[in-house]
Amino acid sequence: MIHTEGLTKFYGNYRAIADVSLHVDEGEIVAFLGPNAAGKTTTMRILTSFLPPSSGTATVAGHNVVDDSLESRRCIGYLPEAASLYADMRVLQFLRFCAGLRGMGKAETKERLEYVLATCGLEERASSIIGTLSLGYRQRVGLAQALLHDPPVLILDEPTVGLDPNQIREFRNLIKSLAGDYTVMLSTHILPEAQMTCQRVIIINHGEIIAEDTPEALTAQIREAETLYVAVQAEDEAIPRLLRDIPQVTAVRPTGDGKHIFHVDTEVGADVRAEIAEFVVKKGWGLLELRPVEMTLEDVFRELTTEEEEPE
Amino acid sequence: MRKVLTIAGKELRSYFVSPMAYVVLVFFLGICGLIFALTIGTPQARADMRGMFHTMVFVALMLTPILTMGLLSQERSSGSMEMLMTNPVRDLEVVLGKYLAAVGMFALLCIISLEFPLIMSKYGDPDWGAIWSGYLGLFMAGMAFIALGLFASSLTSNQIAAAILGAFILLFFWLIGWLSYSVSQGLGDIAKHISIFENFQDFEKGIIDSTPIIYFLSLTAFALFMTVRTLENRRMI
Numbered sequence: 001m002i003h004t005e006g007l008t009k010f011y012g013n014y015r016a017i018a019d020v021s022l023h024v025d026e027g028e029i030v031a032f033l034g035p036n037a038a039g040k041t042t043t044m045r046i047l048t049s050f051l052p053p054s055s056g057t058a059t060v061a062g063h064n065v066v067d068d069s070l071e072s073r074r075c076i077g078y079l080p081e082a083a084s085l086y087a088d089m090r091v092l093q094f095l096r097f098c099a100g101l102r103g104m105g106k107a108e109t110k111e112r113l114e115y116v117l118a119t120c121g122l123e124e125r126a127s128s129i130i131g132t133l134s135l136g137y138r139q140r141v142g143l144a145q146a147l148l149h150d151p152p153v154l155i156l157d158e159p160t161v162g163l164d165p166n167q168i169r170e171f172r173n174l175i176k177s178l179a180g181d182y183t184v185m186l187s188t189h190i191l192p193e194a195q196m197t198c199q200r201v202i203i204i205n206h207g208e209i210i211a212e213d214t215p216e217a218l219t220a221q222i223r224e225a226e227t228l229y230v231a232v233q234a235e236d237e238a239i240p241r242l243l244r245d246i247p248q249v250t251a252v253r254p255t256g257d258g259k260h261i262f263h264v265d266t267e268v269g270a271d272v273r274a275e276i277a278e279f280v281v282k283k284g285w286g287l288l289e290l291r292p293v294e295m296t297l298e299d300v301f302r303e304l305t306t307e308e309e310e311p312e
Numbered sequence: 313m314r315k316v317l318t319i320a321g322k323e324l325r326s327y328f329v330s331p332m333a334y335v336v337l338v339f340f341l342g343i344c345g346l347i348f349a350l351t352i353g354t355p356q357a358r359a360d361m362r363g364m365f366h367t368m369v370f371v372a373l374m375l376t377p378i379l380t381m382g383l384l385s386q387e388r389s390s391g392s393m394e395m396l397m398t399n400p401v402r403d404l405e406v407v408l409g410k411y412l413a414a415v416g417m418f419a420l421l422c423i424i425s426l427e428f429p430l431i432m433s434k435y436g437d438p439d440w441g442a443i444w445s446g447y448l449g450l451f452m453a454g455m456a457f458i459a460l461g462l463f464a465s466s467l468t469s470n471q472i473a474a475a476i477l478g479a480f481i482l483l484f485f486w487l488i489g490w491l492s493y494s495v496s497q498g499l500g501d502i503a504k505h506i507s508i509f510e511n512f513q514d515f516e517k518g519i520i521d522s523t524p525i526i527y528f529l530s531l532t533a534f535a536l537f538m539t540v541r542t543l544e545n546r547r548m549i
Contacts, residue, residue: 048398073400080398084391088329089322100318101399145395 001026001153001183002047007056009042016042017207020056024200026152027180031194031201032187033301039207040187041081044157047185048078060153074102077151081158081187083142087131091122091141094130095148102149116144119174135162143171154178156186160193172197191301203301227293228264229255230276233286242283246275263293315401319409323383324416332382333417336375340421343371348428352435359436364428365446365516369453372418373486373508376454377478379417380461381471383410384543388469403543407536411462418454422447442518449515452528453508457482459535466542482508485531 002024009016017039024030034040045051047058049069058065063072086094095116099109117123120140125133130141139162146154159175160168175197178184188194194201195215203211203218211218232239239260240252249272251265266272273290280287327333347367351357387393396406429443464478465471489507492500504510508531511524 045394050394050398070400070402073398076398078395078398080391080394082391084395086322086326086392087390088326093325097318097322098399101315101396101401103314103400142395 001028002058002060002185004043004047004058005056007043007046007053007058009039009046009051010054015207017204020204020207020209022202022209022212024183024185026183028200029175029179029184029186029198031198032185032204033189033191033194033201034187034204035189038204040204041157042207043204044078044155044185044187047155048076049073074149075151075153077146077149077154079139079142079146079154079156079159082161083139085130085138085141085145087129089130090127091130091133091144092117092126094141095145098145098148104149112148112150116147119147120144121170136164136167139163140167152183154182154184154186156184158188159186160188160190168193226266226268226270228266228273228276229261229289229291229293230264231258231261231287231289232280233288234260234283236283236285239285243276243279246272246279248272261289315405316409316412319401319406320412320416323410323413327379327413327417332379336379336417337421337424340368340371340375341424344368344425344428348431352432359432359438361429361432361438361443361446362516365450365512368425369450369508369512370486372421372450372454373457373482374479376414376418376457377461377464377475377482379414380458380465380478381475382465383414383462384465384539385469385471385474389471397543403540407462407466407539407543411458411536414458414462415455418458419451422451422454439518442516445518445520446516448520449512449524452515452525453512456508456528456531456535459532459539460485463535463539463542466539 002022004023005021007020008018020039020043032040032043042051046053047060047065049065049072052066060072061075063069063075065072086097089097092113095113096109099112104112117126120143122137122140122144125137128137130138133141139159143156143159146156156175160171163171172193175184175186179199186198199214201211201213201215201218202209230243236242240254240262243249243252243262243264248267248270249264250267253263253265255261255263264272264276273292277287277290344364344367348364351363384393387396397403426447429438429440432438433440460481461474461478464481465474467477468474485506485508487507487509488503489510491503492507492510495503505527511527514521514524
């Protein structure tokens with residue numbers, strides 16, 4: 001549904017994105033992940049025909065975003081970053097305005113308005129002036145206008161900024177419910193968001209795509225060791241050393257959470273939980289906690305985007 | 313065309329929910345009304361509108377940049393431009409929609425200002441032919457003013473800068489006629505031909521000639537064309 005090849009954009013001499021080639025299939029939900037100023041917004045602005053690329057091509061739903069931009073724009077629902085709406089308009093007025101710009105008929109407008117107001121939880125605010133709404137509600141209005149014309153492709157730039165935790169949860173559920181019917185590309189720098197809502201993650205940094213896969217595959221890819229979280233109750237200063245002597249254990253690091261709480265690294269593919277439990281019990285210590293540590297996207301992200309080697 | 317009207321309707325509504333429409337109405341009618349009252353009260357007052365059209369076109373020249381200043385610059389400064397332009401609308405449709413809204417406001421000013429000839433006709437017998445031709449000239453000049461003001465608004469993201477720039481452009485086209493008295497014949501003729509003031513004079517006298525009509529229409533078309541071109545150049549955001 002979304003396809004780009006070699007997209008490059010210069011602002012004067014500043015290169016915002018370089019050679020971005022990506023592909024999003026129909027019905028897929030993809031997170032576009034990157035630190036601030038990585039080029040997420042620039043890429044999305046090119047996809048929505050707001051900015052022309054310096055070079056490269058992009059198509060949305062088969063329409064070139066430069067040569068056939070009216071058609072490609074028709075297929076996109078776009079929520080710009082920090083959705084700037086007309087502050088002096090009422091919510092319903094604004095949505096009707098958007099419907100007019102998209103050439104929607106009367107019956108269609110009425111039906112879709114009811115749907116988006118309900119979906120975005122805006123029924124009670126339909127006659128509020130947008131300028132008086134809180135940031136979270138404005139974001140909802142932005143989302144409502146993106147969904148309004150029932151576009152096959154949704155491009156959402158940092159959609160959860162400004163929402164409170166409850167709203168974020170609702171929003172993520174909403175996005176998940178769109179899977180299959182809509183093609184969604186959302187940008188974020190909040191990693192759990194990508195992990196929770198998206199089937200695939202594209203990581204961009206300094207304007208270049210540096211990784212692209214499912215969240216699981218990405219974490220597996222950079223995993224260098226299995227890590228266990230071990231909390232022991234005992235009065236023995238030699239615990240780390242003794243744990244280190246268990247076969248296949250490669251390192252024991254204090255977590256900083258408490259006195260006898262450690263991260264125990266083992267060789268890849270090894271599972272020494274049984275051995276550790278047995279060892280601790282044999283020593284007469286108390287075993288408070290023992291669980292594998294899941295590598296999160298956050299670790300992946302740090303791994304991929306941090307340039308300097310962290311000192312051991 | 314429906315999209316043009318959608319945008320125009322939205323902008324017209326904005327004029328009336330902000331103080332803008334009322335400020336412009338009050339200023340235009342206030343200043344023109346004051347001058348009307350002062351001239352008509354004198355013993356030598358004549359039942360014609362020539363002086364009034366002069367006043368009205370000049371007040372319009374000062375006020376239209378205020379009508380147009382926010383039309384595009386505000387979209388840019390508030391960031392709503394992104395929302396607007398990622399809709400399936402052509403740049404031309406956006407420009408025409410905004411232009412129509414301001415022309416609509418100006419038409420309203422013209423209609424309300426009909427009170428002046430109406431009052432005049434109660435006490436005298438003005439030549440309505442000359443009045444209609446004067447209004448045609450006023451409206452055509454207004455169309456050109458608004459197009460130039462809209463162009464100024466497309467150049468910057470600062471409303472005040474847009475208003476000042478707009479007024480400057482209009483004053484330039486107004487005053488350039490004066491150059492004709494101080495430069496050589498050939499250059500003077502060119503200056504006269506592109507001067508708003510010189511082109512407006514025939515209308516006040518009740519003469520409807522094709523030259524000034526073509527002049528105002530082409531000035532309008534040129535300014536709108538330049539506005540679309542500026543909008544297309546998105547690098548300036």
